Amino acid sequence: MEDAVAGMPERETKPAAGDLEVLEGVIERTVFHAPESRWTVLRAKVAGEVALVTLVGRSAGIEDGADFSAHGRWAVHATHGRQFAFEALKLRRPTTAAQIAARLRTYPGIKEVMAERIVKRFGTDTLDVLDREPRRLLEVTGLGDKTLASITEHHEQRQGPVVELENRLLELEVSPRLADALNQRYHDQAMAMLEHHPYRLARDVRGIGFQTADKIARALGVDLESNERVDAGLLHTLEKAQSDGHCALPPAQLLDDARKILRLPAPLLDAGIDRLINEGELIPRLRPPGSEPDELYFLRRFDEAEDNLVASLLELACTPREPWEVGELPEHLSPGQRRAVEAIASSGVAILTGGPGTGKSTVVANVIEVAKRAGAALLLAAPTGRAAKRLEQTTGESASTVHRLLEVRPDTGEFSYCANNPLPDGLVVIDESSMLDLELAEALITALTVNNRLLLVGDADQLPSVGPGNVLRDLIRAAEAGASSPIPVVRLDTIFRQQEGSTIVGNAYRVLHGQPLAPDEASRGSAGEFFFLRASDAERTHAKIVEMAAERIPSAFGFDRVSEIQVLCPMHKGQAGTEAFNRALQQAYTGEREGLDAPGPRGEGGRTFRLGDRVMQIRNDYERNVFNGDIGVVTRIVANAGMLTVNYDGHFATYGRNELGALRLAYAISIHKSQGSEFPAVLIPMLTEHHVMLRRNLLYTAITRARRLCVIVGDLRAIERAVRQADAALRWTGLAERTLALLEASAEAGVGVQALELD
DNA sequence: TAAAGCAG
Numbered sequence: 066m067e068d069a070v071a072g073m074p075e076r077e078t079k080p081a082a083g084d085l086e087v088l089e090g091v092i093e094r095t096v097f098h099a100p101e102s103r104w105t106v107l108r109a110k111v112a113g114e115v116a117l118v119t120l121v122g123r124s125a126g127i128e129d130g131a132d133f134s135a136h137g138r139w140a141v142h143a144t145h146g147r148q149f150a151f152e153a154l155k156l157r158r159p160t161t162a163a164q165i166a167a168r169l170r171t172y173p174g175i176k177e178v179m180a181e182r183i184v185k186r187f188g189t190d191t192l193d194v195l196d197r198e199p200r201r202l203l204e205v206t207g208l209g210d211k212t213l214a215s216i217t218e219h220h221e222q223r224q225g226p227v228v229e230l231e232n233r234l235l236e237l238e239v240s241p242r243l244a245d246a247l248n249q250r251y252h253d254q255a256m257a258m259l260e261h262h263p264y265r266l267a268r269d270v271r272g273i274g275f276q277t278a279d280k281i282a283r284a285l286g287v288d289l290e291s292n293e294r295v296d297a298g299l300l301h302t303l304e305k306a307q308s309d310g311h312c313a314l315p316p317a318q319l320l321d322d323a324r325k326i327l328r329l330p331a332p333l334l335d336a337g338i339d340r341l342i343n344e345g346e347l348i349p350r351l352r353p354p355g356s357e358p359d360e361l362y363f364l365r366r367f368d369e370a371e372d373n374l375v376a377s378l379l380e381l382a383c384t385p386r387e388p389w390e391v392g393e394l395p396e397h398l399s400p401g402q403r404r405a406v407e408a409i410a411s412s413g414v415a416i417l418t419g420g421p422g423t424g425k426s427t428v429v430a431n432v433i434e435v436a437k438r439a440g441a442a443l444l445l446a447a448p449t450g451r452a453a454k455r456l457e458q459t460t461g462e463s464a465s466t467v468h469r470l471l472e473v474r475p476d477t478g479e480f481s482y483c484a485n486n487p488l489p490d491g492l493v494v495i496d497e498s499s500m501l502d503l504e505l506a507e508a509l510i511t512a513l514t515v516n517n518r519l520l521l522v523g524d525a526d527q528l529p530s531v532g533p534g535n536v537l538r539d540l541i542r543a544a545e546a547g548a549s550s551p552i553p554v555v556r557l558d559t560i561f562r563q564q565e566g567s568t569i570v571g572n573a574y575r576v577l578h579g580q581p582l583a584p585d586e587a588s589r590g591s592a593g594e595f596f597f598l599r600a601s602d603a604e605r606t607h608a609k610i611v612e613m614a615a616e617r618i619p620s621a622f623g624f625d626r627v628s629e630i631q632v633l634c635p636m637h638k639g640q641a642g643t644e645a646f647n648r649a650l651q652q653a654y655t656g657e658r659e660g661l662d663a664p665g666p667r668g669e670g671g672r673t674f675r676l677g678d679r680v681m682q683i684r685n686d687y688e689r690n691v692f693n694g695d696i697g698v699v700t701r702i703v704a705n706a707g708m709l710t711v712n713y714d715g716h717f718a719t720y721g722r723n724e725l726g727a728l729r730l731a732y733a734i735s736i737h738k739s740q741g742s743e744f745p746a747v748l749i750p751m752l753t754e755h756h757v758m759l760r761r762n763l764l765y766t767a768i769t770r771a772r773r774l775c776v777i778v779g780d781l782r783a784i785e786r787a788v789r790q791a792d793a794a795l796r797w798t799g800l801a802e803r804t805l806a807l808l809e810a811s812a813e814a815g816v817g818v819q820a821l822e823l824d
Numbered sequence: 825t826a827a828a829g830c831a832g
Contacts, residue, residue, distance in 0.1 A: 448829060448830080449829060449830080450829090450830080466829090466830065466831085467830080468829090468830045468831060469830085469831080473830070473831055474831085475830090475831040475832050476831095476832090478830095478831080500828095500829065502829080505829085505830080528827090528828080530828085530829075531827080531828040531829045531830090532828090532829070532830095635826085635827085636826065636827075637826085637827085638826090685830080685831085693829080693830090735826095735827065735828085736827090737826095737827050737828050738827090738828080740828090755826090756825090757825040757826050757827090758825085758826060758827070763827095
């Protein structure tokens, strides 16, 4: 996105290596103009050329008869012959009153008389008036609102400041689409900002990041060692660290990463860090004594988010409140489950964590009963649509995504419910809270008041959130470390669901505790449930998994190969990735059947869904009641109508050909996508070529998806590597430390946390 | 160096 140069002329016309030239002349006529792509073909009179010259390139529309100057190269087109491919086309601004009047006559609704009157009123400033204060045209007698509207529209489209910006961006070899954003942000200062403060753009304008700003600056010849560039590069480094889940960086890592981006010596970067700290853009935070590293640098945004989250959470947790009457709980609840229900009945905040099958939903169901008896309203939510739907199904109460609970505004990304407009009173239950990132958790928790209670439910050992932060793990760590923590944490580890003694669960626990796997002996045959098959490379892994899925597992264990067997991959690409498995298994299972082609992105096509295929929905669809991650089977295809029906566990959804982008083949899916689902039989390729993905919680998540059979195929070294990579420390955050610090401070002061000022 | 959530 940031580097979007889509639409640059060189994509359409490969210039025959001509030199960059400037061509000037007069437009004779427009041969072709596509308004949305702005692809334009013009014929023009040029001094020194006998015949009319063909000009091609991207431009806003241009009037016939206009003076132009174009930067570009001569090229020879296979069918259209010699032409001038321009990179930038500028209308030369008319300078004399007569030229301006001539230009105005080409505007819709302006005839000769009106053009004269306008020029008489504003003289050679006319075009500037049109650019900056078009309403002044109303000063001209006989010119009303309607004409004004059509003039300004036409002017902006063909001639206004946006077009000038577009042309300048084209010259700088950056996407002209950014012109609108620039104009909206800076108005008549836009050109000046672009020319003189390109790095400001990265901070101010959505859609412009450091890379684009840097490109502009280089084209402008800005000093590569300038303070502006250094500061922008440092901030960009911290922004980028987000995508690896970090809320902050250790100083050494910030320096290291920034040096790779800026390619400047360390002293310059150190000076930049000092500047940013002085400006308050970068916040250094000391970590507890003995920590390595002893300091983290936060972007202001994340520093504030962590502070706000902790302050609101502890206010919620420390405010004394009337306990709910728990009453008689069902006999079958384990001691842990009872403790969990009692915890939230007497606290403002409680955390419930445990692996799959440990009975979290039973606790939630009982908590809801207790809350209802106490007359509390219910606000149930989860970070994903699918988890919300599941929560709804298991509780029988309505639930939504956290985004919908807070009423996100899609244009701004802001939430209607916030500290100034808090959520209604009642019990808030968040399921799958391991998927809460820092900013969503902050938004949620700051939108609560002391009239809410919050129960966070989740498996802290699963994959961390997409966004930055490790919220659930951090909060658990802080709550468990504080001697008299006001936030009770209940860990469920008793296995229900007839899994006691299961080697799948046993091995999942081994992974969690960093121990080597203990697979079943293959000789025990169908009695076992957890196997490892050695395969030396991706080809052999691929072949083994296909054979296991298509033949051996169905025949030896009786599983249905389409509906009960799931291949789970660390990655999409490669022979041991989801794409290769989906191609092979589709070919094997439904290759001969009738299918429906999904129009692929940009016509590259090639995705076909066939009758009987296992498919997954990949975005939330509230109309069809199908959610991101739902898996079903294609049960009906009407090829001539372009219709396809999927059976999602008894719920049917029909798609038109143009809606097939919401579907993907699902014989194999990524481990990330499998989070929150379980399957009777699971096949997992694990190879050293997956090394970038190999983490303890990735392997744990994959194994715990299996209910009755789990087979890992690949390289033992890859498994060992995954087991060794414990993830917790790989995300830099300060949430746990801040929570602990605030708890200690309040204990020392002997007051409730709400009375403490945060610095 | 790869994977992934939400919203209309």
